[in-house]
Amino acid sequence: MKLFDSHSHIDDICFKKDFDAMLQRAQDASVHGIMVVGINEKTSKKAIELSKDHRNLITSVGVHPHDASTCSDDVIKKLEELALNHSCVRAWGETGLDFNRMHSPSDVQEKWFERQIYAGANLNLPMIFHERDSDGRFLEILESANIKKRKGVVHCFSGSKEEMFKYLDLGYYIGITGILTIKKRGQALRELALLIPEDRILIETDAPYLTPAPKKNKVRRNEPGFVKHVFQKLAAIKNADEEELSGIIWQNTENLYGAL
Ligand SMILES: [Zn+2]
Ligand SMILES: [Zn+2]
DSSP: OOOOEEETTTTTGGGGGTHHHHHHHHTTTTTTEEOOSSSHHHHHHHHHHHHHHTTTTTEEEEEGGGGGGGGGHHHHHHHHHHHHHOEEEEEEEEEEETTOSSSSSSHHHHHHHHHHHHHHHHOOEEEEEEEESSHHHHHHHHHHOOOOOOOOEESOOOHHHHHHHHHHTTTOOEEEEEEGGGGEEEETHHHHTTTSSSSEEOOOOBBTOOOOGGGGTOOOOGGGGGGHHHHHHHHHHHOOOOOOOOHHHHHHHHHHHHHH
């Protein structure tokens, strides 16, 4: 069985001490591909550095909605150069809107979200989208974007059924996190996950955040190896053959990000 953690932040300082051991645990859990997602210029660069020594790692460049206040034309230009010069860069993101935490003002988030949709499209990179509580603005901006080809994933999906079907209609993948495994918080997601066509599902940890059950009771920090628990929960609720489903999801991830 081969699993792909399609979204992680293992450049985070909390992995510094046991980075190689953490990657080994991922291997042991059949996790043979890991996407390291950038949230600003610094982390985009760090992800690229990490991938140099580890061939199972691929990366993205982008500015997270929380970090939108720090974005500028100059930052976008630097990210474009990073993408052009490093073959490990397989996606643009994460970008989008997060009106839950409001770490950056909404108009600033919208401005740089739109700008990054075009930056990714110009480089022909798939997009990694982050959406939380944007009250329809995320979809409005996305739908009105004048781009020819749409390729991307709405990571850590937490929206409504209607939103999910709109994402699917636009051609995007849906990223499922460990929320799926959480008893109460995951209830709605478990129902919606059953409605996603199999060829459009990705699994992810969003490590170090969102530790899935049952690990969540033992450790606070999430790590790529734990995507196995997300996968097993998904297979269980779908009543699917694990071998078969893991093959489909691996292929989905490579269809989006390119072959590992
Ligand atoms: Zn995110
Ligand atoms: Zn993330």
